[in-house]
Amino acid sequence: MFSKIEAQGMAESNTIIGTGTSIEGSVESSDNLRIEGKLKGIIKTKSKIVLGASAEIEGDIFARNAEILGTVKGKIEVTDLLILGEGCKVHGDIITNKLEIRDGAKFNGDCSMGVKTKEIKLERDNMETPSLMAAN
Numbered sequence: 001m002f003s004k005i006e007a008q009g010m011a012e013s014n015t016i017i018g019t020g021t022s023i024e025g026s027v028e029s030s031d032n033l034r035i036e037g038k039l040k041g042i043i044k045t046k047s048k049i050v051l052g053a054s055a056e057i058e059g060d061i062f063a064r065n066a067e068i069l070g071t072v073k074g075k076i077e078v079t080d081l082l083i084l085g086e087g088c089k090v091h092g093d094i095i096t097n098k099l100e101i102r103d104g105a106k107f108n109g110d111c112s113m114g115v116k117t118k119e120i121k122l123e124r125d126n127m128e129t130p131s132l133m134a135a136n
Contacts, residue, residue, distance in 0.1 A: 014034065019052075022038040027043045036054050037054070041059045042061075061078075063120070064079050092109045
């Protein structure tokens with residue numbers, strides 16, 4: 001049996017793609033994401049994404065908040081705060097409301113700040129659940 005504290009922690013789900021893992025395809029989540037491995041494709045989260053120092057992303061990123069410590073080749077759109085951490089390498093355009101660039105971060109591309117970005121939509125947001133349609 002789980003204690004109340006353990007059950008509450010499990011409700012705050014996070015997804016981790018670890019070092020040594022390679023994925024080709026899109027990743028979508030309503031929850032926080034942490035990537036330490038390699039991913040080729042589009043990443044969308046309605047929460048926060050953290051790319052660890054070993055992360056290598058080839059594709060676009062859409063998130064509410066993001067902290068980049070690894071390498072990204074693609075566009076990054078963040079609706080709130082984007083942090084480019086020490087040692088990160090970003091090759092692509094950035095659109096964000098707020099940007100923090102730490103010592104040692106490398107960024108090559110255009111940057112638009114303070115602009116209202118569109119709401120992040122996940123693929124499943126566009127699909128209707130058949131059981132709900134049958135109930136109507």
